[in-house]
Amino acid sequence: MPAESPTLGLTHLQFEAVLTAGRQSPNRCDFALVSMLGLLGLRIFEATGSDIEDLGEEHGHRVLRVHGKGDKIVLVPLPPAVGRAIERAIDERTAGPMLLTCRGTRMDRHCATRRLRRLAEQAGIKLPRMHPHMLRHTFVTTMLDAGVDLRDVQIAVRHADPRTTMRYDRARKNLDRHPNYILAAYMASAT
Secondary structure (H helix, E strand, O other), rough: OOOOOOOOOOHHHHHHHHHHHHHHHHOHHHHHHHHHOEEEOOHHHHHHEEEHHHHEEEEEEEEEEEOOHOEEEEEEEHHHHHOOOOOOOOHHHOOOOEOOOOOOOOOOHHHHHHHHHHHHHHHHOOOOOOOOHHHHHHHHHHHHOOOOOHHHHHHOOOOHHHHHHHHOOHHHOHHHOOOOHHHHOOOHHHO
């Protein structure tokens, strides 16, 4: 396995622009799609395969039951913004696919890719090839940039091996995030 993933994620500002384009889109499923991929870190088949019946509550948290790789079922907590995006997408429906095409059928990965490319274009983002995995990549790199521990990111994206998660971290050579600074700040009162 190569040390770095060939997939590039979006920058923080690009991701914000795509989120905004999704929120402003007349297609209510666009914002839910971008949120599920970029704010939950779902794989495209997990997002497009989600049904309204997969929504629930667990220990006071709104959750989405996700059918992941290896037929594993996990509960993914929904931050309020993602929950609102999903509620907007499903509207009054009580069953069936969460993400729909404009024809009212289940969105598939091809449709999702076309929607994401259109949103990136509307956001003014020039990329050679926008695809759904870029948002999962963005999820990982943004979490690491925000200071989330590698182990917690690994759990969130459901990688069996931390080396898989580390492949996404292009900033790992960035000295600004070096743990020496964290330790020194923690021990500042003693030094």
